[in-house]
Amino acid sequence: MDITLTFERPEDGPETGPVTVGWFLTSDKGAVLYDPPERLIQRPPNKAHAKSASRCPAVIQLESRYFMVKCPFDLHIGFKRDDKGKAVLVNRAGAASPVRGNKLGDVIVLMNEAEWRYPDRPTVxxxxxxxxxxxxxxxxxxxxTFAHxxxxxxxxTIFGGRFPLTVWPRPLMWAFEWHAPDQDLILKRGEPLFYVQFEAVDPTRPVQLVEAERTPELVAYLEKIGGVANYVNQTFGLFKAAEAMRPKRLLVPKKRE
Structure with missing residues (x-):
């Protein structure tokens, strides 16, 4: 299938300077829990020696192209099967859990067993x-988080993924394949959860990450492409159609008061 995209701005000429990428939260509910993405920087860097890895151009180039998203919750989750053999999640923290039991399903879900890649590896x-x-x-x-x-x-292990965010902006979930379901899954708030890397047409251009306004145009576009995975198997085949209905400008940097 040919899904080559032609998204461009010919009147602007060749793009130069940093690539501007915006980040935003799809909802303000509980927004205080979610830290801004941070550029990946290994601290504390040792730059005293000329041959220190902290001064290696290759290391600096690599780290400058990744951004880290932190875990917003403290979770201690187990896996088991109930008396009917159904796969279920168990809140091991019990009453001590920072996340209320009746809210746990709003945070983490166990995928339908028929959708697991391997029958012995639950996916959450x-x-x-x-x-x-x-x-x-x-x-x-x-x-x-290979550097953590x-x-x-x-x-x-976590599921990775790659897609053109220009025409397919979508909320990022953290998908986990549980290779050893007899061992508990423990996540801590503030620890690195995953990395994101951004690739422009010209790979030499640096990336500038800014917080974006959730404008009416952006919200409307998200609505047009949202939830389609429930109705088709190959969402990448919809990129051309999404590109055709996308407004020219969607990224509006958020103004700081």
Whole structure:
């Protein structure tokens, strides 16, 4: 299938300077919980030696192109099957959990067992409101936190993904494939949850990340492309149609008072 996109602004000529990418939350509900994405920087950097990795151009180039999203919740979740064999999540923290039991389903969900990639690896999704947008062609890649050391590794891996955020802005969820479901999944608020990388047509251009206004035009466009995965199997085949109905400008940097 040919899904080559032609998104461009020919009257502007070739793009130069930093690539501007906007981030925003799809809802203001509980917005105080969600920290702004941060550029990946390994601290504390040792720059005393000329050959320090902190001064290596390749390391600096790599880190400058990733942004980190932090976990907004403290969660201690287990997996089990009930007396009917149905897969269920267990709130191991019980009454001590910062997230109320009746709100846990608003935060993390266990995917339908028929949709797991492997029958012995449950898949869970952490529901998040983070969304990104750009007014020139930019691809977003969501990946695991390869630069973050965990004394107690997660009992599985996260699903990555890559898509053109310019025409397909969508809330990013954290999808986890539970390789060792006999081990609990423990997430801590403030720890790195995932990284995002942005790719423009010209890979040499740096990325400038700004908070974006959730304008009526942006909200309307999100509504037009939202939820379509429930009705078609190959959403990438809708990119051309989405591009045709996309307003020319969607990224409006948020003004600071």
């Amino acid at each position: 999704q952490l529901l998040l409101p983070y969304c990104f947008i750009a007014d020139e062609m930019v691809y977003l890649s969501q990946i695991g 050391y965990r004394p107690d590794p997660l009992p599985g």
